[in-house]
Amino acid sequence: MSPDTCVGSTESGSPQLAPEVDAGHGLDLYRRMLTIRRFEERVYLLYLEGELPGTLHQSQGQEAVAVGVCDVLRRTDWITSTHRPHGHALAKGVDLRAAMAELFGKATGCCGGKGGSMHLGDPSVGMLPAIAIVGAGNTVVTGLGLAFNLMRTDQVAVCFFGEGASNEGAFHEGLNFAAVQHLPIVFACENNLYGASTPFHQVSLVPDVATRAAAYGVRGEIVDGMDVLAAREAAGRAVAEARAGAGPILLEFKTYRFAGHSRGDVRGYRSREEEAEWKERDPILRLRERLAATLDEGVLDDTDAQVDAALEDAIEFARNSPLPRAEDALTDAYATVISRESTS
Amino acid sequence: MTVGAPPATGERRLTIAEALREAIAEEMRHDEKVFLIGEDVGVPGGFGGAFGVYLGLTEEFGHERIIDTPISEKALAGAAIGAALMGMRPIPDLQYADFLFECMDELVNQAAKMRYMSNGKLSVPLVLRCPVGTANRGAQHGQCPESYFVHVPGLKVVCVSDAYHAKGLLKSAVRDNDPVLFFEHKLLYGSKGREQAGGMDLTAHVPVEEYFFPIGKAVVKREGTSVTVVATHMSLYRSLAAAEELAQDGIDCEVIDPLTLLPFDEETIFASVRKTGRLVIAHEDTLTGGWGAELAARVAEECLFSLEAPIRRVASHDVPLPVAPVMEQTVVPSMARIKAAIQRCCEG
Numbered sequence: 001m002s003p004d005t006c007v008g009s010t011e012s013g014s015p016q017l018a019p020e021v022d023a024g025h026g027l028d029l030y031r032r033m034l035t036i037r038r039f040e041e042r043v044y045l046l047y048l049e050g051e052l053p054g055t056l057h058q059s060q061g062q063e064a065v066a067v068g069v070c071d072v073l074r075r076t077d078w079i080t081s082t083h084r085p086h087g088h089a090l091a092k093g094v095d096l097r098a099a100m101a102e103l104f105g106k107a108t109g110c111c112g113g114k115g116g117s118m119h120l121g122d123p124s125v126g127m128l129p130a131i132a133i134v135g136a137g138n139t140v141v142t143g144l145g146l147a148f149n150l151m152r153t154d155q156v157a158v159c160f161f162g163e164g165a166s167n168e169g170a171f172h173e174g175l176n177f178a179a180v181q182h183l184p185i186v187f188a189c190e191n192n193l194y195g196a197s198t199p200f201h202q203v204s205l206v207p208d209v210a211t212r213a214a215a216y217g218v219r220g221e222i223v224d225g226m227d228v229l230a231a232r233e234a235a236g237r238a239v240a241e242a243r244a245g246a247g248p249i250l251l252e253f254k255t256y257r258f259a260g261h262s263r264g265d266v267r268g269y270r271s272r273e274e275e276a277e278w279k280e281r282d283p284i285l286r287l288r289e290r291l292a293a294t295l296d297e298g299v300l301d302d303t304d305a306q307v308d309a310a311l312e313d314a315i316e317f318a319r320n321s322p323l324p325r326a327e328d329a330l331t332d333a334y335a336t337v338i339s340r341e342s343t344s
Numbered sequence: 345m346t347v348g349a350p351p352a353t354g355e356r357r358l359t360i361a362e363a364l365r366e367a368i369a370e371e372m373r374h375d376e377k378v379f380l381i382g383e384d385v386g387v388p389g390g391f392g393g394a395f396g397v398y399l400g401l402t403e404e405f406g407h408e409r410i411i412d413t414p415i416s417e418k419a420l421a422g423a424a425i426g427a428a429l430m431g432m433r434p435i436p437d438l439q440y441a442d443f444l445f446e447c448m449d450e451l452v453n454q455a456a457k458m459r460y461m462s463n464g465k466l467s468v469p470l471v472l473r474c475p476v477g478t479a480n481r482g483a484q485h486g487q488c489p490e491s492y493f494v495h496v497p498g499l500k501v502v503c504v505s506d507a508y509h510a511k512g513l514l515k516s517a518v519r520d521n522d523p524v525l526f527f528e529h530k531l532l533y534g535s536k537g538r539e540q541a542g543g544m545d546l547t548a549h550v551p552v553e554e555y556f557f558p559i560g561k562a563v564v565k566r567e568g569t570s571v572t573v574v575a576t577h578m579s580l581y582r583s584l585a586a587a588e589e590l591a592q593d594g595i596d597c598e599v600i601d602p603l604t605l606l607p608f609d610e611e612t613i614f615a616s617v618r619k620t621g622r623l624v625i626a627h628e629d630t631l632t633g634g635w636g637a638e639l640a641a642r643v644a645e646e647c648l649f650s651l652e653a654p655i656r657r658v659a660s661h662d663v664p665l666p667v668a669p670v671m672e673q674t675v676v677p678s679m680a681r682i683k684a685a686i687q688r689c690c691e692g
Contacts, residue, residue, distance in 0.1 A: 111462060115463070144427070146426065146427050146432075150379065157426075335520075336522060
């Protein structure tokens with residue numbers, strides 16, 4: 001259903017943006033999407049300025065998927081992510097300062113500096129270190145679902161992956177395995193049209209990843225990934241089904257990454273017209289317009305300022321954090337190391 | 345519960361298959377988080393796993409804890425890794441170690457690295473059972489690929505060759521918090537391989553009482569003073585048989601089963617080499633880049649001035665495995681090749 005048709009009022013008079021989403025909730029979704037957008041913009045500049053090591057993959061444009069899906073998850077639910085994980089991490093609740101510090105390679109980072117941009121995660125909020133091998137999360141996530149079933153919990157796991165991963169063997173094996181084991185998993189495909197520079201239509205004669213669900217006997221659904229309320233609504237239904245034992249479900253979010261694939265990508269493989277069309281559907285601007293119909297503009301401006309301040313704080317925190325000790329590079333490969341003393 | 349070396353004799357002798365079954369059953373009774381997962385592991389009327397190790401377990405533990413999967417090694421490995429990350433203790437079964445290559449990403453990029461990438465917050469406690477070994481099955485069902493995994497920080501690699509250590513090590517591996525690859529030789533499960541093992545008895549005493557054998561500890565199978573022979577699986581038995589023959593020629597072999605290849609109990613080997621001054625390494629994995637090369641390098645680094653002769657390695661030749669028995673036995677390290685290498689090492 002179109003969220004635009006859902007604007008109304010509850011009996012208490014609180015304005016509704018959609019069923020289960022009142023204006024306050026909508027403002028929270030807006031704040032979280034904007035946090036991801038500003039995070040991506042700031043870290044991109046910090047990388048270009050040489051303050052951050054390595055490379056990065058930005059997700060501007062895809063914020064509605066991360067925030068919409070994670071909004072219907074509990075803290076005890078889990079997600080797996082990809083080489084483009086910043087949005088997923090912040091949406092699932094990884095601390096903003098800890099995420100920023102991880103990109104700075106600092107000891108206070110959520111992975112102590114061992115993970116970096118492509119392996120952001122925090123088990124305490126239900127996120128594995130992001131898995132930067134395309135499609136690899138699609139098999140690992142089955143184990144999360146299997147464990148929830150074996151332990152008889154009602155937890156759910158969500159596997160974020162791109163349309164490019166749908167051509168990996170791991171996509172097939174993971175979805176089939178999850179299907180025959182009836183696992184509480186939502187496979188959340190972010191179809192942003194390009195695998196690095198390669199358009200999806202060149203590498204798949206099936207234009208919609210969701211239709212592949214039929215091959216595994218599971219439900220597939222196409223969702224507007226540029227609309228956080230639509231994303232949230234579809235994810236809410238899928239997660240509820242999975243929690244009730246009717247998983248797995250394959251959701252395909254049609255979305256677009258406004259930035260290049262990685263740091264140095266000048267996007268010569270797509271037209272500026274196409275980019276402009278998708279930017280017309282910017283999920284943050286769309287939600288802001290909707291909120292402006294029910295909230296005071298000043299509230300939105302204040303939120304913008306709060307997000308900017310939080311980013312400033314996170315950057316300062318990361319800048320001022322200590323580096324990891326060099327010798328910490330040699331720990332944590334093993335849980336139990338066999339010491340020479342104990343074996344002689 | 346005891347830890348350590350087996351008693352020299354005992355009444356109850358088991359095959360490796362029986363010992364493994366007992367270890368799995370004990371650990372499944374001990375901890376409800378332990379479960380089996382693989383192809384053909386619990387199908388009613390099925391095989392009890394490719395080599396019958398699980399026969400009877402489904403009757404006790406049911407299909408919820410003995411989970412049959414599609415032929416889908418990536419999913420199987422991924423499911424085991426994911427469940428382990430959530431605190432379960434899966435025992436995935438791959439039927440043939442040759443199929444490990446189907447799930448290399450899961451093992452090398454996920455299982456081995458998740459703990460490190462999470463800065464120690466997560467662990468991956470699983471035991472992947474991998475049957476290896478030449479048995480007239482050809483190039484894709486007889487490899488000994490353990491050396492690939494010795495190269496992967498984050499994994500532990502175990503090679504068992506007798507029932508006593510198989511049981512004690514499997515129980516330790518199930519309780520270990522790291523991913524363990526557990527390599528077993530197909531010809532050593534029962535008594536079929538006895539002839540190829542130089543007529544050695546392939547059963548071993550296994551006490552009724554519970555015991556564990558630690559990961560990372562080698563055992564001296566035969567004490568000697570002339571030369572140190574380090575060998576696994578069938579090569580271990582062939583080395584022991586060669587040692588018996590060489591004893592008649594006055595060559596007194598010390599034969600060591602390393603049992604764990606990663607982490608390697610190098611101190612036991614170093615101590616032996618410092619005593620004997622000579623080292624022969626025998627394994628069915630191929631020669632180039634095999635774990636024997638790593639051991640030779642470490643001994644050269646730490647014990648060079650104890651060595652009285654060059655280190656000798658006996659391994660499968662660097663070719664894929666043929667099926668025809670006459671060719672197959674040319675490729676794998678025979679007792680004659682091992683014996684010749686020991687003699688050559690002792691000439692210097």
